[in-house]
Each structure stands twice: as C-alpha cells, then as structure tokens.
Amino acid sequence: MKTLSSLEHIRLRTGMYIGRLGDGSNPDDGIYVLLKEVIDNGIDEFIMGNGKLIEVSVKDGSAKIRDYGRGIPLGKLVECVSVINTGAKYNDDVFQFSVGLNGVGTKAVNALSSHFRVLAIRDGQYAEAVFERGALKSQRKGKLKDKQKDGTYVEFTPDADIFGEYQFNLEFIERRMQNYAYLNTGLTLNLNGKSYMSQHGLHDLLTEEIGDDGIYPIGYYKGEHLELAFTHASGDNHYGEEYFSFVNGQFTSDGGTHLSAFKEGFLKGIQTFFKKDxxxxxxxxxxxxxxxxxxxxxxxxxxxxxxxxNSDIRGWVVQEVKDAVEDWLHKNGEAAKKLELKIIANEKLRTELNVVKKEAREAAKKITLKIPKLKDCKFHLEDGDKGENTMLFLTEGDSASGSMVSSRDVMTQALFSLRGKIENMYGKKRAAIYKNEELYNMMMALGIESDVSGLRYAKIVIATDADFDGFHIRNLLLTFFLSYFEELVTNGRVFILETPLFRVRTKKETRYCYNEKERDEATAALGSQSEVTRFKGLGEISPKEFGQFIGEDIRLVPVSISTLKAVPQVLNFYMGKNTPERRDYIMKNLIDDAG
Structure with missing residues (x-):
C-alpha cells in the first residue's frame, strides 16, 4: 500500500490532470494545458470585474503571466498553488462562471514544472514563493518599494523529465489568445508584445474565420448566459459545417451538449420562421x-x-437559440431571403447527389462487398479508449504498403493504398467523388460519406514518399480533404507521416535520420567508416526496419490551417489554373537538382 501526496500523484498520473503529454506539436499537448490553467485564473478575475489586461510572455521553453486582478491572498499564497482543493472557486459568490472548478489547475502547473515562481501583489504588499517540481524552495513577504497594481505574476518552465524535448508553438498560443479575446470583450491580452482584443465577441470570430464568404451578414445574439453567431458560406468554397463552441471561455474542440443543443435550436428557429419542415x-x-x-x-x-x-442545459439552450435565430430573421428580411435560397439550393444538390450515390453504390456492389485496397484494423473510433489510437495510413502504390502491412499493429493501424496520383478535385462539385472509384472507396473506408462524425479512425495519416511525386500526391489528398471535408483538418484529424531520409550504419550500430542535420550528427558519431543510404521511397525500407517508424516512436506532423477563409485562396493558388503568379512563384523557387 502506498499513499502519495497530491503533488506526487500529479507527477505520477499526469494524464489524469492534463490529459496528455506531447512535445508541443499538437494544440492539446500538456504544455499548453499548463499555460491555459494559469491564464484562466486571470480570465476568471476579469469575469468578476477585476483587471482588464493579462500579459503573457513565452520564449525559450518558459512562460510568464501577469494579471491585474485582486492578487492571491498573501497569507494563502503557498497553499493556493500547492495544496489540492484549496481555492476560492468552490464559493459560488466569488466565482460564478469559472472554468477551473476542480482546484487543481495551478497546482498541476507547479507539480509539473522544474521551476515555478508565483508573486501576489495586494495594497502595496507582496508575497512570493519559488518551487521546483512542486517542492517549496523559498518564500518571502514584504512591502513593495515601488507602487504596483494588484494582481498575480506566475512564471514556470515545464519539467523536461516529464515532457521530454518540448517546444512551444506560438501559432497555437496566438490562436488561444484570440479566442480568449473573442470570449471576453473588453479584455486585452498581450502575447510577446502583440495585443489581442475584441469589441464584438463571436461576431468578430466568424468575420475573421470566413471573411467575405458569408452569403448574408453574420447573425448575432448575446444573452446573459449564451452568445452565438452564425452565417452560411457559399457552396463553391465550403462543404459541410464548421462550429466553434465554448464553455466559460474554454474552447470545447469535441463539442458536447451545448453544441448539439445549439444545432437543434438553430434548426427549429429556421423551420419556425419559414413555417416549413x-x-x-x-x-x-x-x-x-x-x-x-x-x-x-x-x-x-x-x-x-x-x-x-451537462445534459440539464439542453432545454434552455435549445429554446434560447430558437428564439434568437427566429428574432434575428424577422429583423433581417434580406438575409432571410438569401438563407432560404441557400436551403433550396442545398435541397436540389442533395437530390442530385442521391441519384449519383445510388448509381455509385450499385457499381460498388458489383465489384465486391469489401472495399478494395483497404487493409482494416480491428478497433475503430467508436470503440472508446481502444479506438483513440487508431489510424488509417494513405499510401501510394503497393510497394510502400507492402512494408507496412507486415509491420503495422493490426489492432489499431489500417492501410488504404492508392494506385498513384488521384484526380485534382479543386473546384469540383461533391458529386464528382462518386464518379471517381478510388476517392469513393477512400471516403467509404473513412466512414465519412454522410457526415464527418462517422469517421472510423482517430487519425488520417498521409504516408507518401519524400520525393516530388510523393509531395504532389500529398497535395492532391489535402485538396480533397479541404474541398469536401475541411472539418477533418480543422479538428486536427489529418497528419503527415515523417519517415527517415537516411540510414547511417556501421557493423555494430545503425541510426535512422530524418534530415541532413541528424545525418551529419550520426556520421560524426559513428565515424568515417559508416555507410550512408538515402531512402527515395517508403518501399525501400524493409518490413523488418519499418515497424519502428510506425510504432511507439512514430513521428506525425499535424496538418493545420490558420483560418477557414485562407483555404480557397491557398487551393486556388496551388491547385487551380496555371496563373502568371503561380508560374513566377515556381520559377523563383526552383531548385537546381543537377548541381
């Protein structure tokens, strides 16, 4: 039997407190959760009417956060950042709409940091405490020499013993700052000197996301406990739906009851307004x-x-959304007309699509009941915990998939091999998928025909060769996903597999290198007698060797886009018609391989 102190428990069972570790390459990785927990405290202060500015600095693997709230009570400073279940957030009168209700937040940051310093300032007095991995190293209190505004300052460095070689990606943090600003109008956040603020809340978020692509002005409503914004994008650039949902300032990337209630209320509001089912x-x-x-x-x-x-919120969210949408349509007649035309156009497209779908299904039945070129795995996304690590590798040709078939984990890793270059789907209607046997089969393998929520795998991994043909196939696949299923990309489901470019070996040791720098380091370490092989394609790596590159040490690069409005321009430039701009770009960026 062993009883752990609360901070020891956090270090031993990190996943229970921050979800995942990671190295900073994914926005949900633990280091961002640590940063969020500290900033959330400043946000909670702002919500309670204390302080309109939060300053954040992130560099060299460390973070500093200063808020201008009331400051942690000086006599309780050490307990508040190191004793679980100590805090004011259990008192409804003090914090009504807090995100960090469990009293764990800052304690987890403290326990998981190699250096953690907190300074509280109240009425010209201060208290400071410094910790290492949750253990108190020093503390002091006193009177400030220079007058400073009340508030709390925290600096921390995530512990490399727990997080390994991590790196903060400023793009992810900038995105989070912008979301904080949208959700807290009147609050200014500074990140490394750049300011983020919003005057119009979620209205600003949608404006930033879709730009001029909305077919009618953004609908907006703000109540005491609910805020919403909506529009419809033109079908030429956007298929499917895109939602951003938040609870008490926290971005809920997987949605939940508030989002499903919003969708239901949105539907009812429109049906009631138009008096049509x-x-x-x-x-x-x-x-x-x-x-x-x-x-x-x-x-x-x-x-x-x-x-x-929370299932108890469904009723009032549905009702308030329904009333808000209906009311907005009554007040915006021109927008209501455009919305109705969009719905009618969607009906027409769906009917046309159903005919094509039927023909494609009939054709597919004739071929085989199984999806050709798919080597499936046992578990899928709907299988709960067992499905969380599932992935579908999209490979080019049979040679690459040959190595993978024998080295993959048959429980969680599936393979779909493409015959070669797929069709460029830029600017084509959704019906075009059904006329393309390979893309149709890939869509069915993924389970996303009706809705991306039917996705069968947690990760879609593009595994193409690191040569020009491989890069072209990668671009064609990304064009396909961004044209018809962009939610897969925005929800962080699409990845690119990194495979080694070089093998450096002697008779005693073999090292695999992913870039020139790693190759040079390996050559220096193994000596001049070492033999260097460059892999041109995945098929050159033997099945015996391949297992390690798709096993525990798999390197995946997430595919992300900064905003939805960037998608049409990017696709048009790279995958659209040959324009003078694109020719100029190619000429400027040509690399002379002959030398």
Missing part, C-alpha cells in the same frame, strides 16, 4: 457558427475540458 442537412450544409455558454457547474468529459457533458 426543411430537413436538417439542407439547413446545416454550409453553416459556419460559434456558440458560447456560461454555466455555474460545468461537467466535462475529461480533465482537458474538450467536451461538455
């Missing part, structure tokens, strides 16, 4: 919307708060 898919196709709720006791399905579980 339009189908939900015709109303929702092309929707881009954002919803934020404030709750007294949010219940999240995990410590990282990606999905809300």
């Amino acid at each position: 339009y189908r939900s898919e015709d109303i929702r196709e092309g929707t881009t919307a954002a919803v934020a709720v404030k709750l007294k006791s949010p219940v999240f399905e995990s410590q990282t708060k990606n999905k809300l579980g």
Whole structure:
C-alpha cells in the first residue's frame, strides 16, 4: 500500500490532470494545458470585474503571466498553488462562471514544472514563493518599494523529465489568445508584445474565420448566459459545417451538449420562421457558427475540458437559440431571403447527389462487398479508449504498403493504398467523388460519406514518399480533404507521416535520420567508416526496419490551417489554373537538382 501526496500523484498520473503529454506539436499537448490553467485564473478575475489586461510572455521553453486582478491572498499564497482543493472557486459568490472548478489547475502547473515562481501583489504588499517540481524552495513577504497594481505574476518552465524535448508553438498560443479575446470583450491580452482584443465577441470570430464568404451578414445574439453567431458560406468554397463552441471561455474542440443543443435550436428557429419542415442537412450544409455558454457547474468529459457533458442545459439552450435565430430573421428580411435560397439550393444538390450515390453504390456492389485496397484494423473510433489510437495510413502504390502491412499493429493501424496520383478535385462539385472509384472507396473506408462524425479512425495519416511525386500526391489528398471535408483538418484529424531520409550504419550500430542535420550528427558519431543510404521511397525500407517508424516512436506532423477563409485562396493558388503568379512563384523557387 502506498499513499502519495497530491503533488506526487500529479507527477505520477499526469494524464489524469492534463490529459496528455506531447512535445508541443499538437494544440492539446500538456504544455499548453499548463499555460491555459494559469491564464484562466486571470480570465476568471476579469469575469468578476477585476483587471482588464493579462500579459503573457513565452520564449525559450518558459512562460510568464501577469494579471491585474485582486492578487492571491498573501497569507494563502503557498497553499493556493500547492495544496489540492484549496481555492476560492468552490464559493459560488466569488466565482460564478469559472472554468477551473476542480482546484487543481495551478497546482498541476507547479507539480509539473522544474521551476515555478508565483508573486501576489495586494495594497502595496507582496508575497512570493519559488518551487521546483512542486517542492517549496523559498518564500518571502514584504512591502513593495515601488507602487504596483494588484494582481498575480506566475512564471514556470515545464519539467523536461516529464515532457521530454518540448517546444512551444506560438501559432497555437496566438490562436488561444484570440479566442480568449473573442470570449471576453473588453479584455486585452498581450502575447510577446502583440495585443489581442475584441469589441464584438463571436461576431468578430466568424468575420475573421470566413471573411467575405458569408452569403448574408453574420447573425448575432448575446444573452446573459449564451452568445452565438452564425452565417452560411457559399457552396463553391465550403462543404459541410464548421462550429466553434465554448464553455466559460474554454474552447470545447469535441463539442458536447451545448453544441448539439445549439444545432437543434438553430434548426427549429429556421423551420419556425419559414413555417416549413426543411430537413436538417439542407439547413446545416454550409453553416459556419460559434456558440458560447456560461454555466455555474460545468461537467466535462475529461480533465482537458474538450467536451461538455451537462445534459440539464439542453432545454434552455435549445429554446434560447430558437428564439434568437427566429428574432434575428424577422429583423433581417434580406438575409432571410438569401438563407432560404441557400436551403433550396442545398435541397436540389442533395437530390442530385442521391441519384449519383445510388448509381455509385450499385457499381460498388458489383465489384465486391469489401472495399478494395483497404487493409482494416480491428478497433475503430467508436470503440472508446481502444479506438483513440487508431489510424488509417494513405499510401501510394503497393510497394510502400507492402512494408507496412507486415509491420503495422493490426489492432489499431489500417492501410488504404492508392494506385498513384488521384484526380485534382479543386473546384469540383461533391458529386464528382462518386464518379471517381478510388476517392469513393477512400471516403467509404473513412466512414465519412454522410457526415464527418462517422469517421472510423482517430487519425488520417498521409504516408507518401519524400520525393516530388510523393509531395504532389500529398497535395492532391489535402485538396480533397479541404474541398469536401475541411472539418477533418480543422479538428486536427489529418497528419503527415515523417519517415527517415537516411540510414547511417556501421557493423555494430545503425541510426535512422530524418534530415541532413541528424545525418551529419550520426556520421560524426559513428565515424568515417559508416555507410550512408538515402531512402527515395517508403518501399525501400524493409518490413523488418519499418515497424519502428510506425510504432511507439512514430513521428506525425499535424496538418493545420490558420483560418477557414485562407483555404480557397491557398487551393486556388496551388491547385487551380496555371496563373502568371503561380508560374513566377515556381520559377523563383526552383531548385537546381543537377548541381
């Protein structure tokens, strides 16, 4: 039997408190959760009417955060950052709409940092404490020499013993700062000297996301506990739906009851206004919307708060959204007309698509009941914990998949091999998928025909050769996903597999290198007698060797886009018609291989 102190428990069972470790290459990685926990305290102060500025500095693997709230009570400073279940957030009168209700936040940051310093300032007095891995190293109190505003300052360095070689990606942090600003109008956040603020909340978020692509002006409503914004994007650039959902300032990337209630209320509001029983898919196709709720006791399905579980909120959210949407349409007649035309156009497209779908299904039945070129795995995304590590590798040709078939984990790793270059789907209607046997089979293998929520694998991994043909196939696949299923990319489901470019070996040792720098380091370490091989394609790596590159040490690069409005321009430039601009770009960036 062993009883751990609370901070020891956090270090031993890190996943229970921050969800995942990671090295900083994914926005949900633990180092960002640590940063968020500290900033959330400043946000909570702002919500309670204390302080309108939060300053954040992130560099060289460390973070510094200064808020201008009331400051942690000086006599309770050490307990507040090191004793679990100590804090003011259990008192409803003090914090009504806090995200960090479990009293763990800052304690987890403290326990998981090799250096953690906290300074509280109140009425000209200060208290300071310095910790290492949760252990108190020094503390002091006193009177400030120079007058400073009340508030709390925290600096921390995530512990490399726990997080390994990590790196903060400023793009992820900038995105989070912008979200904080949208959700807290009147608050200014500074990150490394750059300011983020918003005057119009979620309205600003949608404006930033879709730019001029909305077919009618953004609909907006703000109540006491609910804020929402919505529009429909033109079908030429956006298929499917895109939602941004938040609870008490926390971005819920996996949605939850507030998002499903919003969708239901949105549907009912539109049906009631037009007095027509339009189908939900015709109303929702092309929707881009954002919803934020404030709750007294949010219940999240995990410590990282990606999905809300409160079932008791459904009724009032549905009703308030329905009333808000209906009211907005009454006041905006021109927008209502454009929305109805969009719904009718969606109906027409769906009917046309159903005919094509039927023909494609009949053709598919004739071929075989199984999906050709798919080597499936045992578990899938719907299998709960067992499905969380599932992935589908999209490979080119049979040679690459040959190595993978014998070295993959048959429980969680599936393979779909492409015959070669797929069709460029830029600018084509969705019906075109059904006329392309390979893309149709890939869509069915992924399970996303009706809706991306049917996705069968946690990760879609593009595994092509690191040569020009491989890069071209990668671009064609990304064009396909961004054209028809962009939610897969925005939800962080699409990755690129990194495979070694070089093998450096002697008779005693073999090292695999992913770039020239690693190759040079390996050659220096193994000596001049070492033999260097460059891999041109995945098929050159033997099955015996390949296992290690798709096993525990797999290197995946997440595919991300900064905003939805960037997608049409990027696809048009790289995958559209040959323009003078693109020719100039190619000429400027040509690399002379002959030398």
